[in-house]
Amino acid sequence: MSPRVLAATGMLEGVRQVLSPHCDARPAGTAIDLIVIHGISLPPGEFGGPWIEQLFTGNLPHEVHPYFAQIRGLRVSSHLLVRRDGELLQFVPFQLRAWHAGVSEYAGRTACNDFSIGIELEGDDGTPYEPAQYRAAAAAVRALLEAYPALSAQRIAGHSEIAPGRKTDPGPAFDWNRFRQQLG
Numbered sequence: 126m127s128p129r130v131l132a133a134t135g136m137l138e139g140v141r142q143v144l145s146p147h148c149d150a151r152p153a154g155t156a157i158d159l160i161v162i163h164g165i166s167l168p169p170g171e172f173g174g175p176w177i178e179q180l181f182t183g184n185l186p187h188e189v190h191p192y193f194a195q196i197r198g199l200r201v202s203s204h205l206l207v208r209r210d211g212e213l214l215q216f217v218p219f220q221l222r223a224w225h226a227g228v229s230e231y232a233g234r235t236a237c238n239d240f241s242i243g244i245e246l247e248g249d250d251g252t253p254y255e256p257a258q259y260r261a262a263a264a265a266v267r268a269l270l271e272a273y274p275a276l277s278a279q280r281i282a283g284h285s286e287i288a289p290g291r292k293t294d295p296g297p298a299f300d301w302n303r304f305r306q307q308l309g
């Protein structure tokens with residue numbers, strides 16, 4: 126599969142869209158020049174289920190699990206989510222700012238949400254990510270590199286790198302060499 130970014134909408138062609146209200150405008154004149162790779166599972170350590178989509182759209186039912194009650198009121202999103210089977214979902218058009226990085230710094234610049242695209246892989250720090258996830262994430266990143274000239278294969282960081290001490294995802298389970306090979 127080789128999706129491409131539709132310039133008019135800032136959406137990846139052919140991916141399922143689940144639009145999130147958790148986004149806003151990037152600061153005027155900000156180029157998109159960083160991709161942030163994340164891992165997420167809800168509840169932590171469990172895969173499948175509608176919970177990530179519901180979290181990102183503000184519809185997580187807080188009574189379903191004690192962890193969901195703990196994160197009540199959390200307003201977060203990412204541009205893309207890669208499910209365990211490699212399915213891609215887009216929550217926020219790329220030209221808008223998704224709320225994935227939080228307090229963060231990359232190469233001396235803070236507030237990475239301003240200038241980055243966030244890609245969440247469903248997973249946790251210790252469970253190997255699926256081959257289909259590497260394939261889908263790499264295909265999405267190739268499309269982004271094509272669409273946004275300030276991006277490059279060198280400007281891809283894990284959440285743990287831009288928020289050290291606070292975040293650990295995508296964790297040691299994410300095989301960066303494999304991902305970079307897949308990128309080509």
Ligand SMILES: [Zn+2]
Nearest residue numbers: 163164284294
């Ligand atoms: Zn993260």
